[in-house]
Every structure is written in C-alpha cells, then in structure tokens.
Amino acid sequence: MTADLKVRPPGRAVSAAPPLRRSRVAPPWWFVLPALLLFAFVVLVPSARGVYYAFTDWDGLDPDFAFIGLRNFIDILDDGDALQAVWHTLLIAVAVTVIQNGIGLLLALGVNSMIKTRNFLRVLLFAPAVITPIVTAYLWRNLLGPDGAVNSLLGTVGLNSWQQDWLGDPDLALWMVVLVVVWQFSGYSMVIFLAGLQSIPREIYEAAAIDGTAPVRRFWSIVRPLLAPAITINLMLSIIGGIKLFDQVYALTGGGPGHATDTISTLIYKDAFTLGDFGYSIALAVVLTVIVAVVSAGQFTVLNRNEKAAS
Amino acid sequence: MKARRFAAVVSALTAVSLAAACSSGTNASGDDMKTLTLASVDQGSIEDVVKAFEAANPGVKVNFTTSGADQYQAQIRTQLSSGTAPDVMTVWPGNGNPGATFVLSKPGYLLDLSDQPWASKLPESFKQVAQYEGKTYNALFGLNGIGAVYNDEALSKSGLKAPTTWTDLMSFCRDAASKGTPAYALGIQDNWVTQLVLYALAATVVFGQDKDFNTKLAAGQTTFAGSAWTQAMAKYTEMNTAGCFQKNPLGTSYEASQTLAATGKTLGIIQGNWVIGLLKGKNPNGTFTMTALPATDDPATFLVPAAAGAGYGVNAKAKNKELALKFITYVMSPEGMKLFNEKQGSLPTLPEAGTIVDPGLKQLTTFVAENKTVPFPDQLWPNAKVQQTMLSGLQEVFSNQATADDVLKDMDTEYKKGE
Numbered sequence: 001m002t003a004d005l006k007v008r009p010p011g012r013a014v015s016a017a018p019p020l021r022r023s024r025v026a027p028p029w030w031f032v033l034p035a036l037l038l039f040a041f042v043v044l045v046p047s048a049r050g051v052y053y054a055f056t057d058w059d060g061l062d063p064d065f066a067f068i069g070l071r072n073f074i075d076i077l078d079d080g081d082a083l084q085a086v087w088h089t090l091l092i093a094v095a096v097t098v099i100q101n102g103i104g105l106l107l108a109l110g111v112n113s114m115i116k117t118r119n120f121l122r123v124l125l126f127a128p129a130v131i132t133p134i135v136t137a138y139l140w141r142n143l144l145g146p147d148g149a150v151n152s153l154l155g156t157v158g159l160n161s162w163q164q165d166w167l168g169d170p171d172l173a174l175w176m177v178v179l180v181v182v183w184q185f186s187g188y189s190m191v192i193f194l195a196g197l198q199s200i201p202r203e204i205y206e207a208a209a210i211d212g213t214a215p216v217r218r219f220w221s222i223v224r225p226l227l228a229p230a231i232t233i234n235l236m237l238s239i240i241g242g243i244k245l246f247d248q249v250y251a252l253t254g255g256g257p258g259h260a261t262d263t264i265s266t267l268i269y270k271d272a273f274t275l276g277d278f279g280y281s282i283a284l285a286v287v288l289t290v291i292v293a294v295v296s297a298g299q300f301t302v303l304n305r306n307e308k309a310a311s
Numbered sequence: 312m313k314a315r316r317f318a319a320v321v322s323a324l325t326a327v328s329l330a331a332a333c334s335s336g337t338n339a340s341g342d343d344m345k346t347l348t349l350a351s352v353d354q355g356s357i358e359d360v361v362k363a364f365e366a367a368n369p370g371v372k373v374n375f376t377t378s379g380a381d382q383y384q385a386q387i388r389t390q391l392s393s394g395t396a397p398d399v400m401t402v403w404p405g406n407g408n409p410g411a412t413f414v415l416s417k418p419g420y421l422l423d424l425s426d427q428p429w430a431s432k433l434p435e436s437f438k439q440v441a442q443y444e445g446k447t448y449n450a451l452f453g454l455n456g457i458g459a460v461y462n463d464e465a466l467s468k469s470g471l472k473a474p475t476t477w478t479d480l481m482s483f484c485r486d487a488a489s490k491g492t493p494a495y496a497l498g499i500q501d502n503w504v505t506q507l508v509l510y511a512l513a514a515t516v517v518f519g520q521d522k523d524f525n526t527k528l529a530a531g532q533t534t535f536a537g538s539a540w541t542q543a544m545a546k547y548t549e550m551n552t553a554g555c556f557q558k559n560p561l562g563t564s565y566e567a568s569q570t571l572a573a574t575g576k577t578l579g580i581i582q583g584n585w586v587i588g589l590l591k592g593k594n595p596n597g598t599f600t601m602t603a604l605p606a607t608d609d610p611a612t613f614l615v616p617a618a619a620g621a622g623y624g625v626n627a628k629a630k631n632k633e634l635a636l637k638f639i640t641y642v643m644s645p646e647g648m649k650l651f652n653e654k655q656g657s658l659p660t661l662p663e664a665g666t667i668v669d670p671g672l673k674q675l676t677t678f679v680a681e682n683k684t685v686p687f688p689d690q691l692w693p694n695a696k697v698q699q700t701m702l703s704g705l706q707e708v709f710s711n712q713a714t715a716d717d718v719l720k721d722m723d724t725e726y727k728k729g730e
Binding site: 060061062063064141144145146147165166167168169170253254255256257258259260270272273274275276277 | 381384385388389391392409414415417418420500501502557558559560561562563564567694695696699703704706707709710712713
C-alpha cells in the first residue's frame, strides 16, 4: 500500500483506485469448477433426476413405472386441494412477510434506542428464533387448544366470548399458523434490521436532528434508504420461508381441519408419504420450485433496483 | 452476498440433518449371523418382545428402531426401494395404506411365509388380509376392536348407565351433557381418529345389513353414496348434534381426548381397545370397560369392527433370513403372542396363545368368539386415497366445510380409480 502511494501521481483519489483496478482483473473462469462440480453432484444432478419422476406414475416403491408425460401437471390444475394449497401458501407467505418484517423493524428501532434494557431485550426477542420450529409449533398447539392457556387466560379476564377453537376452526387456523411463524421469527428479522441500523453513522442522525427534521421524516428519508440492503435480505428470507412453510403447519394442524391449512409443502409430503403418489408429489414440488424461483427473482430484481436507487 | 451465504449454510445444515434423519434406520454390522435388524411401530411393546427373544436365543442381538406410523411408512418405503431395509419390519394387514401387505408384496419386497406352521392356522378373516394372491406375507399376531370405552368411576358418579340401544344412546348423550360431563371424548385434530366412530356405527348399520358390502363395492354393484354408509354418516352427525362429544373436537388432539376420558371429564371415549392401556397410563387407579357402540335399537344385530393390527413381514432380501424367520416364529408362538398382546392390550389372532385379556375387554372377546365382527373397512379398499379422503372429509363435515354426501361421493371417486 505504501509503495503504491509513493508511485501514485499526485492529485488522484487515493482511496478508491486500488480496489477498482484489482476488480478489473477477471479471475480465470475455471476457478469456479471445483465448487460448481460439487454443487452439481450434490444438488443439480439429483434435483434434475428427481424432476424426471414428475413425468411418471412412480409410487416410490415399484421399480416398474410408466412415463406419463404431463399427466401429473394436468392433474394438479384439476385438483381442488392442490389449487387451494397454492392459495394458502401464497396467503401465508405474504402475511408472514408483511407482519413479521413490520414487527421486526419496529422491534429493531426500539432496541436500537438508548433504553437501558436494550441488550437484554435483544436477546429475549431473538430467543424464539433459536428454538426448532417443530418445538414451538407443538408448544403453541397446546396453548391454542380448547382448554389451552390462551382460552384459560381469556376466561380469567372475563372475555369468555372471545374464546375460540383456534386450531379447529377453518377460518382461524390459517391465521394461527401465521401467528406462530411471526411470533418465532420477528426477532430474527429484528436482528438483521438492527445490524443495518447500527451501520448507519450516528453523525447523519445528528445532522438531521440539528436541521430540525421530524422523526418520521428522518426515518423515511435517512433510515429507510440506508436500510435497503437489510430490507432486501429480510423480505427475501421471509417470503421464501413462507412459501416453503411445512413444519409449523404440520405440527399445528396437520393441514386440517380438512384441507383448511394445507400448503404446497404439506401436500407434497402427504401425497408422497401417506398416499405413495410420488410422481404427483414431485410434480407439485416442481411447481413449488418454479413459484419460489419466480417470486424471489422478481423480488430480487425490484428490491435491488430500489437499493441502487436509494444508495 | 450475506443472504446467499446464509442460504448456503441453511441448505447445508438441512442436508446434513436430512441425511441424519434418513440414516436413523438399521444397519447390520459386525457379527452378521447373530444380528437381526428390525423396524417397528409397536413402541412400548416391541422392546419387551425383543428382550425376551434375545433371552431365548443367547448371543443374538436385535438392532431395532421404532417410529410413528407416518414416519415409519416413509422410512420403510425408502429403505425397501434402495435395498437398505431391515430384515424384519412392521407390515399392515390388507391394503389401503403405504405400508400394507398388498402394497409391499406386489413388487416382491416381502418374503413368502406360507410354509410357516402358523400360516395355515390363521382364521379366515385374517388370512384375507395377511395374504396376497394366495401367499401369506404377514405375521398377524394381534386383534383390535373399536367400541365405546367407559370410565367406570365417572359413569357410576354420573348415575347413568351405558346405553345398549340407539335410542338409549341419544338420551344418554343428552343427560350426560346436561350434567356437564359429555358422554364421549373426541380428539379429531388428529385426523385418523375421525374414522373410529364412523366405523363403529358402520359395522352394524352397513355390514349388519349386508355382510358382502365390500365385495359388491369392489364389483361396482354399489357405491358409498346412496348406500347404508349415508345412514352411518347421518348417525355420526346426529351424535354430534345431540351433544355426545365434548366441545371443540376439531381442536382436541388424540392425546388430549385420552386425558378427558381418563380423568372423568367425559364419561368415556369411542376408540380402539388399545386406548385402555393409555387411559390407565394417565389414571393408574381407573378401570375402563369397553362395549359395542349401539347403532340400532336391536342389540342382537350389533357388530363390532375388529381387525388384525399391524403384524410383521420379512424382507425378501433380508441379510439374515434364518434369524428373521426365527423371530417371526417367536412372535407367532404362544409365548411371544401372549407377551405382545398383553403389552398392547390386544387379543391374540391364534386361539392357543393363552393371552390374559384385560377384564374391560370381556364383551369384545365374546363378540370375537361369536364371530360378530367385521374387519376395518379400509383394509380392503384399493388405495390409500379413499381413506385419506374420508379422514379429511370428516373433519370438513365437523367444520361445516362439506356435507356427508360430498364426502361419500369423493370416496367413490377415489375408490373407482383403483390401485
């Protein structure tokens, strides 16, 4: 670095130049080969081979199976349960994404302030995220039972009319799934937002405060754009997590009552392992993959553009 | 970049945990001829059977795993198709679920057990579901029935008497509900439980009228919709409206329903006989009695759903066939059968086992002895989807998302799709 500095012609920007020059040297393409081969061997090839079965009537057991073309995919379009599951999946994904990130951001702003217990609160709020989802789901299944803690609490404070069969009512069950996911992962979003908030230099806030900006304006014009990378990550993670949701649904309701909370993932599981209809189940999995790919690519493009525009 | 690295770490962790989960199966290693591998769903009873088998065969070691039915079915199918299945495994009787005799023996995964001495001794109703194309594949050791199981103490405290006719049952339900202790606990959050009351009603209502209903169904001469199944469904709904069950059955799990019945918050529960052991686990001082669920006003016509529980099959590619057969022989011997059934609270499939049956099961034993039983209907349905359609359909009926007729029609549609 010092040697560099000595030969540098005077008057040029010192700090930005070296990394720029370095990045212009493209690494040889074959550097990527070892990683790519491993990825191909462990992920791409098995996945591609799996996709093949989506075009067969394989039952997961019998080595004799037939190639049936697009039959499974046509059946999906014809299957009320599957279409309903797609709807549930998107509904959960959107609801979780909006609510979880909203709460996560508010929590992050809260624990980023100077309140005394902020470190304790950070740990406390993040704690649910380190528990296995299946465990939290079983906990909530007990809390939300007809004689569970939630109804008992409502009864104790005299709100008997608010008592519900939370998981047994098809109109409520799906929202209980959302509640459990949000409860568990809001702290996770919070941590990512918090990291973003802490990287914003204190001086900018102070300058804005001296200029007399209102807190809302300060948030919208300073914090939001500088938080853009954290927002991108959080939205991506929560929407993909929401679309793939399985554990919580399976443990809370098993997809029931009836099919009221079935998501694409629970249907994939049921079709493969309860019904032995592997071909159909894999076809559903392909559909899920396409949905995840399209949604996350779209989201990434939009958010990335915003991020660039903001910075 | 951070997101991507995070995703990579997550996927790596997932892959590792999946691999760990999948490899929890059995692996024979070391002294192969003395080691038997076994996978079972009989948690709570297989442990003692294995211990007794090892004691009877010094030097023999049984490596076994147990798991719940759902997980087990997934595991065993993966292991069978990849050639890593254990020597002996739980196999369900008949057809209609992914781990059933017909399903596993059709592609040739199970060893033919027809030449075993017990195979010819099995009563006809069990042979039907232990065999595929005339060959025996399943060592069925236990028999289970479905009926109303009463908490004796709660019942006598209520001053009510267990009903013996349908009319009785209706007033029993109303009286019990008005006293604040509903008649029966119902935990249909776990969807397999939904079928039990229906089966208990259908035994008399459907098969009492026509013992050959299943044969006719298979021949396409009748359907679920429009048959006596409609009446069975109607009676189930009628029981619900009469207040036979506690509030919010859809939010109540199987586990929670046991607690209700065991602790006297309901007078009883409509379940399989296996529940008696579980109720005693929750209330060691309690006594429980099982009777047929009255579905008509003529007790002489009552039938009880009673069928073989899951048995054991031998892997056609077992590493240690000899030892596997030895284990099967032990399970089907009077000694093994007695041990297994007493632990499970089930009845033996062979008469000479000398099993000591729980006193609460006296009536079931009589029904079996008098041949007044019908197999669980699903054991002879052509695919697993029929039963699953019924299970989720019944949940929909209870939550007003569907009518009983919708469900029966959907079952017909799935039935007609065949194997």
